[in-house]
Amino acid sequence: MITIPYLTAVSTYFSYGLLFAFGQLRDYSRLIFDWWTTSDLHGYAPICLAHEDFYIRRLYHRIQDCFGRPISSAPDAWVDVVERFSNDNNKTLKRTTKSTRCLNLGSYNYLGFGSYDEFCTPLVIESLKKFSPSTCSSRVDAGTTSVHAELEECVANYVGKPAAIVTGMGYATNSAIIPVLIGKGGLIISDSLNHTSIVNGARGSGATIRVFQHNTPAHLERVLKEQIAEGQPRTHRPWKKIMVVVEGIYSMEGEICQLPEIVSICKKYKAYVYLDEAHSIGAIGKTGRGVCELLGVDTADVDIMMGTFTKSFGACGGYIAGSKDLIQYLKYHCPAHLYATSISTPSAQQIISAIQVILGEDGSNRGAQKLARIRENSNFFRAELQKMGFEVLGDNDSPVMPIMLYNPAKIPAFSRECLRENVAVVVVGFPATPLLLARARICISASHSREDLLKALKVISKAGDLTGIKYFPAAPKKQEEEKGTIKLD
Amino acid sequence: MDTNLVEMFRASLNWVTMILDAPSARVVLFGVRIQGHIFVEVLLGFVIVFLLSQKSYKPPQRPLTEQEIDELCDEWVPEPLIPPITEDMRHEPPVLESAAGPHTTVDGKDVVNFASANYLGLIGHEKLLESCTSALEKYGVGSCGPRGFYGTIDVHLDCETRISKFLGTPDTILYSYGLSTMFSTIPCFCKRGDIIVADEGVHWGIQNGLQLSRSTIIYFKHNDMDSLRSTLEKIMTKNKRSKNLRRYIVAEAVYQNSGQIAPLDEIVKLKEKYRFRVILDESNSLGVLGRSGRGLAEHHGVPIEKIDVVTAAMGHALATEGGFCTGNARIIDYQRLSSSGYVFSASLPPYLASAAITAIDVIDQNPDLLVKMKQNIALLWKGLSDIKGMSLGSDPESPIVFLKLEKSTGSTKDDLLLLEKMADRALKEDSLLVVSSKKSFLDKCRLPVGIKLFVSAGHSDSDLIKASESLKRLASELLL
Numbered sequence: 016m017i018t019i020p021y022l023t024a025v026s027t028y029f030s031y032g033l034l035f036a037f038g039q040l041r042d043y044s045r046l047i048f049d050w051w052t053t054s055d056l057h058g059y060a061p062i063c064l065a066h067e068d069f070y071i072r073r074l075y076h077r078i079q080d081c082f083g084r085p086i087s088s089a090p091d092a093w094v095d096v097v098e099r100f101s102n103d104n105n106k107t108l109k110r111t112t113k114s115t116r117c118l119n120l121g122s123y124n125y126l127g128f129g130s131y132d133e134f135c136t137p138l139v140i141e142s143l144k145k146f147s148p149s150t151c152s153s154r155v156d157a158g159t160t161s162v163h164a165e166l167e168e169c170v171a172n173y174v175g176k177p178a179a180i181v182t183g184m185g186y187a188t189n190s191a192i193i194p195v196l197i198g199k200g201g202l203i204i205s206d207s208l209n210h211t212s213i214v215n216g217a218r219g220s221g222a223t224i225r226v227f228q229h230n231t232p233a234h235l236e237r238v239l240k241e242q243i244a245e246g247q248p249r250t251h252r253p254w255k256k257i258m259v260v261v262e263g264i265y266s267m268e269g270e271i272c273q274l275p276e277i278v279s280i281c282k283k284y285k286a287y288v289y290l291d292e293a294h295s296i297g298a299i300g301k302t303g304r305g306v307c308e309l310l311g312v313d314t315a316d317v318d319i320m321m322g323t324f325t326k327s328f329g330a331c332g333g334y335i336a337g338s339k340d341l342i343q344y345l346k347y348h349c350p351a352h353l354y355a356t357s358i359s360t361p362s363a364q365q366i367i368s369a370i371q372v373i374l375g376e377d378g379s380n381r382g383a384q385k386l387a388r389i390r391e392n393s394n395f396f397r398a399e400l401q402k403m404g405f406e407v408l409g410d411n412d413s414p415v416m417p418i419m420l421y422n423p424a425k426i427p428a429f430s431r432e433c434l435r436e437n438v439a440v441v442v443v444g445f446p447a448t449p450l451l452l453a454r455a456r457i458c459i460s461a462s463h464s465r466e467d468l469l470k471a472l473k474v475i476s477k478a479g480d481l482t483g484i485k486y487f488p489a490a491p492k493k494q495e496e497e498k499g500t501i502k503l504d
Numbered sequence: 505m506d507t508n509l510v511e512m513f514r515a516s517l518n519w520v521t522m523i524l525d526a527p528s529a530r531v532v533l534f535g536v537r538i539q540g541h542i543f544v545e546v547l548l549g550f551v552i553v554f555l556l557s558q559k560s561y562k563p564p565q566r567p568l569t570e571q572e573i574d575e576l577c578d579e580w581v582p583e584p585l586i587p588p589i590t591e592d593m594r595h596e597p598p599v600l601e602s603a604a605g606p607h608t609t610v611d612g613k614d615v616v617n618f619a620s621a622n623y624l625g626l627i628g629h630e631k632l633l634e635s636c637t638s639a640l641e642k643y644g645v646g647s648c649g650p651r652g653f654y655g656t657i658d659v660h661l662d663c664e665t666r667i668s669k670f671l672g673t674p675d676t677i678l679y680s681y682g683l684s685t686m687f688s689t690i691p692c693f694c695k696r697g698d699i700i701v702a703d704e705g706v707h708w709g710i711q712n713g714l715q716l717s718r719s720t721i722i723y724f725k726h727n728d729m730d731s732l733r734s735t736l737e738k739i740m741t742k743n744k745r746s747k748n749l750r751r752y753i754v755a756e757a758v759y760q761n762s763g764q765i766a767p768l769d770e771i772v773k774l775k776e777k778y779r780f781r782v783i784l785d786e787s788n789s790l791g792v793l794g795r796s797g798r799g800l801a802e803h804h805g806v807p808i809e810k811i812d813v814v815t816a817a818m819g820h821a822l823a824t825e826g827g828f829c830t831g832n833a834r835i836i837d838y839q840r841l842s843s844s845g846y847v848f849s850a851s852l853p854p855y856l857a858s859a860a861i862t863a864i865d866v867i868d869q870n871p872d873l874l875v876k877m878k879q880n881i882a883l884l885w886k887g888l889s890d891i892k893g894m895s896l897g898s899d900p901e902s903p904i905v906f907l908k909l910e911k912s913t914g915s916t917k918d919d920l921l922l923l924e925k926m927a928d929r930a931l932k933e934d935s936l937l938v939v940s941s942k943k944s945f946l947d948k949c950r951l952p953v954g955i956k957l958f959v960s961a962g963h964s965d966s967d968l969i970k971a972s973e974s975l976k977r978l979a980s981e982l983l984l
């Protein structure tokens with residue numbers, strides 16, 4: 016849990032208050048100014064109401080150049096960020112043809128498959144020539160090729176479940192699968208910091224939704240007991256089924272879920288477990304099999320395992336793995352399987368090849384090297400940042416590290432300062448995070464070398480000094496360094 | 505006895521009167537002479553105040569004890585996660601071993617493919633494959649991030665500009681999945697309290713978007729303009745007051761569930777009369793309708809500015825994946841920050857975006873593909889016009905040729921099984937791949953089910969004749 020220092024909270028509130036006041040002043044003067052011009056709506060209601068996009072117009076537009084930066088090369092360890100300029104005070108940004116080579120600390124490229132790979136890309140190009148980019152058909156009509164069948168088997172074996180179903184987009188997997196499994200009369204208990212796709216899927220299903228405190232199994236147990244005893248709201252009939260939804264790594268906190276405790280509680284109260292491994296599959300665990308392998312949980316205890324291929328495998332799409340009957344039922348009823356175009360065949364080939372590299376089936380040990388490197392890199396980087404005095408969130412071994420910024424003015428300052436020194440970082444503010452808790456999020460990749468990380472540390476330290484985000488005292492310098500200097504003398 | 509009682513009563517009455525009348529008879533309080541009866545009234549007043557101040561009776565609240573909660577938790581038995589699997593759920597789809605063009609390979613045999621929405625035959629086109637290969641070598645496969653966090657690649661921006669130029673609209677936004685385009689766009693603009701009038705035959709993506717928006721939804725009869733007019737009349741007479749209430753009409757250009765084409769000129773007339781906005785899904789009409797393939801607006805001669813929001817999935821005529829939404833700059837800008845399928849999801853893989861750019865270039869340079877496709881549709885219609893047991897339910901110009909059952913067996917489930925058997929036999933006996941309708945229990949559309957054929961510009965005349973012969977034979981065997 017993040018506890019914000021008192022002085023920082025006061026100054027953050029003050030900053031937001033100032034921005035809000037100025038925004039309202041400008042809105043008011045715009046209203047007076049527009050009094051004379053006629054509106055071009057002719058009896059239609061305005062499509063975006065004024066108060067709905069106040070935040071966008073008055074706060075977000077000022078720092079718009081920190082978000083949505085286009086790149087003109089593959090999202091590898093080093094990336095070409097396109098330069099943009101603005102003539103109207105950041106309201107619109109125009110591209111130029113120039114680009115700067117920056118160190119990429121923002122893309123989800125955990126195992127380094129995001130660019131040309133010597134094993135995967137030739138196979139992908141071959142499959143492209145044979146099957147063409149799209150099948151233009153849904154899986155049940157003419158969209159299943161031999162590659163799709165191989166992919167589902169491969170994924171099921173890798174994750175450790177009997178069968179799997181694959182769709183073309185991770186977000187749509189959650190939105191389309193949760194309504195099939197649970198409906199009105201059921202209960203979904205989800206973690207308070209779950210991703211929007213899970214929230215949308217839960218809302219679309221029609222079941223009752225309850226939230227438990229982030230990553231606190233004790234609170235989950237309390238909520239479960241209360242809800243089972245009370246039954247459905249108003250009628251008090253017993254619930255038809257209960258599903259608990261958690262994520263493997265939470266993308267805005269970098270924390271790993273406490274899976275063994277949650278699974279034992281769910282077994283005791285007969286609830287079903289739905290695990291969303293979007294960020295953790297391929298990135299943690301000895302062979303990259305995700306949070307179950309890292310924490311020693313038997314995959315048979317987790318009823319539904321979901322994940323995406325965008326992060327560690329460098330492709331697109333999502334999967335659900337479970338028992339054979341579950342997957343057969345989903346193939347018959349899931350709307351993403353029946354109505355949507357099937358996943359692009361070259362992407363499917365990329366996933367198969369990436370899994371083969373990770374497991375070492377391509378004949379080299381590149382997979383094991385990548386997994387070891389990402390673990391080393393993450394732990395080294397996190398330890399160094401904490402030594403410098405930054406407030407870094409997340410558990411050990413997790414490749415996602417948020418650095419707390421808090422103040423709204425530090426968001427663009429940190430981002431622009433790092434870009435000036437050719438390091439590309441991601442900053443996140445409201446509404447993806449709570450209003451006071453803005454942060455910069457670093458994603459480490461296996462393709463970062465030790466020199467890259469040292470350069471990044473130097474630049475981040477300098478930017479941190481300038482913006483004043485070293486909220487903790489820095490650790491004292493090591494004794495050996497002193498001894499070294501004495502020896503040289 | 506009686507006299508004693510009466511005597512006693514009279515004595516007590518006298519006594520009471522004496523007490524009441526005695527000393528207080530001479531007291532004057534605030535100009536009012538205190539007399540005996542005032543004491544009775546004051547006493548009654550106290551009684552009333554006492555009764556009013558009593559709390560009303562509530563049965564005592566007894567929350568469940570820990571032991572009772574534990575017992576309830578032990579007794580509770582959940583339903584199984586999924587209902588038991590029946591035989592018809594085990595049906596396996598055909599597995600292709602080559603590209604899904606007009607001819608494909610299933611189980612080692614060459615099969616004529618009417619199941620891919622490859623309307624202009626762009627699957628396997630060399631220009632597309634070339635541009636994809638160079639994009640793959642430069643960018644790899646995935647884009648590794650959402651659009652806001654270094655997932656915007658210059659190919660995406662080029663694709664958006666190209667689509668805007670092709671359709672003649674100010675701006676475009678790209679989505680990474682065709683199905684998610686509609687269910688991310690609609691909740692962006694429609695919130696609780698707004699009114700949406702939608703066609704009852706829209707596909708699941710739109711239905712999900714309507715449900716997530718939590719607005720008031722009113723369905724009108726499939727493709728029936730009179731029903732639409734009366735629905736709009738009814739709404740406008742009921743809700744004249746609110747100025748901030750937004751009103752939308754949602755329709756598809758070519759309906760996926762029935763093959764009908766929406767009469768856009770009438771819809772635009774109605775929309776202007778009643779001040780509604782139109783959201784149109786052009787997935788199956790882009791690259792198909794209109795003289796140069798620019799969609800339904802060109803087909804009906806309506807200027808594209810009159811349609812407020814146009815969305816389309818690119819997995820049909822453009823032979824790539826993903827979707828886009830186009831309209832005026834304010835609408836598109838707003839979606840870049842509040843559309844959940846855009847902000848919280850990884851962006852489209854760059855090779856698919858470059859495939860889209862190449863596909864649009866090919867359509868621009870080769871208008872004869874559209875002519876060939878229209879000829880193929882006409883030929884297929886001629887071949888299927890005398891089929892027994894089924895009737896053609898789609899529009900004569902739509903690329904989705906829909907054959908619906910003339911006489912239903914009674915239940916939708918049996919209809920679906922019959923159609924599945926027909927499609928299986930077409931594949932096994934005549935090497936013909938067609939689509940039988942499939943319904944999920946989440947789909948609320950109640951239109952009749954049937955067999956769908958997607959006509960492509962790559963089909964030859966012999967393919968079309970073979971398809972009509974085969975379907976006529978199977979229909980007469982299975983349905984009569």
